[in-house]
Amino acid sequence: MRKRQVLVMRLLSSIVQQRIIVNMMDVPMIVSVLKIRESSFRSNLWKAIEWLLFKTGNEISRDFSLEDLLISVKECDTAARGNEAKQSRITPAASNNFDRKHSAASRTHRCHGTDSLLPEEMVEHLRKGIGAKGQVVHVEDIGARRPVYVEVPHELSENMRSALHSIGITQLYSHQAESIQASLFGKNVVVATMTSSGKSLCYNLPVLEVLSQSSSSCALYIFPTKALAQDQLRSLLAMTKGFDGSLNIGVYDGDTTQEERTWLRHNSRLLITNPDMLHVSILPHHRRFARILENIRFIVIDEAHIYKGAFGCHTAFILRRLRRLCSHVYGSDPSFVFSTATSANPHDHCMELASLPTLELIQNDGSPAARKLFILWNPFVDQETVAKNPNNIMENGKSSDESANFKSSSPILDVSCLFAEMVQHGLRCIAFCKTRKLCELVLCYTREILQQTAPHLVDSICAYRAGYIAQNRRRIESDFFDGKLCGIAATNALELGIDVGHIDVTLHLGFPGSISSLWQQAGRAGRRDRPSLAVYVAFEGPLDQYFMKYPKKLFGSPIECCHVDAKNQQVLAQQLVCAAHEHPLSLSYDEKFFGSGLDSAIVSLKNRGYLSCDSLCNSSAKFWNYIGREKMPSHSVSIRSIEAERYKVIDQQKKEILEEIEESRAFFQVYEGSVYMNQGKTYLVTSLDLSRKIASCYVADLKYYTKSRDCTDIHVMGSKYAYRPQLSNIQFSRTTARADPCKVTTTWLGYHRVSRGSNEIMEKVDHVLPKYSYESQAVWVPVPQSVKEAIIMKDLDFRAGLHAASHVVLNVVPLRIICNLSDLAPECINTEYTRYYPERILLYDQHPGGSGVSVQVQPIFMELLIAALELLTSCRCSEHGGCPNCLQSFACKEYNEGLHKESAIMIIKGVLDAEKL
């Protein structure tokens, strides 16, 4: 009783003290929560206090906020009804899932130890500790690989040998010697060996050898990111310390000052750049680079596997523009060296990328690799799995069956607990997360855990993702390298080979989209000769659960192909305009670079007023000159589908820029009233200035998060208009999937404030923002009218069926195509609107300009429908809204509302039947 009194006193004083905060926040919000609970509030007050005490381990000295109490009232009310697993209205988006389980999970065992552990020891530690419920469903032991060393080839001069010595290398791996010899022989080479297998030396040694033999020879290095370019500059400068000063190695990118640019153009012999810079600066102004282009001996393309999708397609044409200028204007014929991650087709991919006649593939990896243990971790482990697994006997002798009714079921929480474990036990770790938001959440929750288990380590971890300003990213990279940080929650921005020093463990929150990407990420740990650990934590989605069930499919499957579509007519047209601006086009000379589509593309560009020619010559000898209106056509061709318009997110207290965010994301993430996360801290956004493109926010400890209310319309261009408000009467006699250009338009309605504790909507706020539109590509198939009628006859929800069908097709795409799932989105039907939606199953490329995935999906659409039907009919869930194993989707813009499984089954069957007609 004494405890109760103390607590109530503290609670009341806390409420009084928090009045200002309450005022600053949102009084209506608090009142609305109170109203919802009015009837049961008093009777539940004591229960809530006890609940709060229980949650915080009887820590009566802690201050509780009013919101803590309100949330506890709801929690204990829910728990008392024995309904802890109650679904909130908006399950199961990842963050919600976490929040729903967070309070329960915080009561589970946490390790407070900080003794050093080796990666192998960590496996047992996890099995006995936070993984004692059987979450470790598989451990793949990937044995060590012994190095195959060879002598440094005699073709390399004494100068190169001493350069190697200066960086501590006396012997080469066999693949390095093989590729160096091929390059010195003048061949085009692609090196496709494991991560950290010393691929950089494969190009650095032959390039430096040739450049030091001839004082005019030059080389161009192309890296996909600025960070990699800087990393390479550091390695090259270290290697060439003893060289004479004539190389003048430098980075020429968007961060290079005008003076440096001029100096590099005049003096550099080894220029490091990126495809964007080639596209908008170097090629359009090629005369300024005449010295380099006349003497160019090597073009090096690092991380070639990155060049796929729309970016890959543009880069392929940029390389063709570069090669043609070298050939037609400067009389040079450089050799290519590609370095790429292992894939099923590195040779074909790189040949296509640069349109090369020959290319030598080097893939017999001679580098050593230490042992790696690869854990598959399933937070959704069921009794059956646990019972079957003999490893799941806990230390105290109890079979884990006894606790199998526990489902931790929060991958985000599990990754956060694992992250904290690694850091606590001295293992340097990267936690890879699929999205920026997940990355922030993992950081935030890991810090919360460390606050309880090892507070001195809270600041030793941070997040790393796109959006942070370059200066902050460089600081994080060097702090990690120097050991000031021991863990990073990262998106795939850290998947590429930036050297951040030794890493012991990689955590993978969900399947990253391709097996090759998973290996690429896991390869970041255990570089050099130390054993390492990887832990793949599954989401509840079908693909993750499939790999958890059948680990052989993950570890035994060949790595996927990497495709670049250098025949895309839209991209060809855009790039030909740029090429013609640089140097007149000719059918006779340029077909070998641009392919057989050149002729018709030239005619079309002539008709559109971009090209003209001297009409006296015959068609193949004609030269086509650029006559378009834009002074610099490359400036209007976006090669990464990256939007030029960005919003600055500013911390109004510290007056510093936290992030620069793309316009399309800004309206989802930093609207007025939204809760925004950065480096694990939560901020409240106070304004979004559309004219200055600035979002202002301040740090706020909020117990709710926000979800934007919006709806996205897809208008397939060239087809019937998508959103006419009346029913369509078009009958489709036959269904055939099509890939078409489309216009994607998002309309904002407002947002919800959602409680972090209970996941219930606290308040619905309306607001208006300008609509956001962009052009993209969609793949779609019409649904026959007869199917619609049959569904309506059965009194099922047709719209919800369409919505569910597009989800489930999206869910099976990764079974057939290597892609980043965030590239593609399903057409989601908004439940707030009751207007007409076209009868179709549709997926679209999420990035402005399109990423090329829809086009890849089109020929296999029917196979995907068959797989989707299998998935739906084999899933035993009985809810209309399905489950994350079948039709729910992370990508759902409507938070998985308005879905209907039975209706989706009828729709997919109907489309497949119609296709057979």
Ligand SMILES: Nc1ncnc2c1ncn2[C@@H]1O[C@H](COP(=O)(O)OP(=O)(O)OP(=O)(O)O)[C@@H](O)[C@H]1O
């Ligand atoms: N012959 C060698 N003997 C010993 N160490 C080597 C040798 N070659 C390279 N290394 C070292 O191996 C490490 C990895 O090299 P590097 O970064 O070039 O690999 P990579 O294959 O390009 O990596 P990533 O796949 O991440 O791009 C470096 O520290 C490098 O110094």
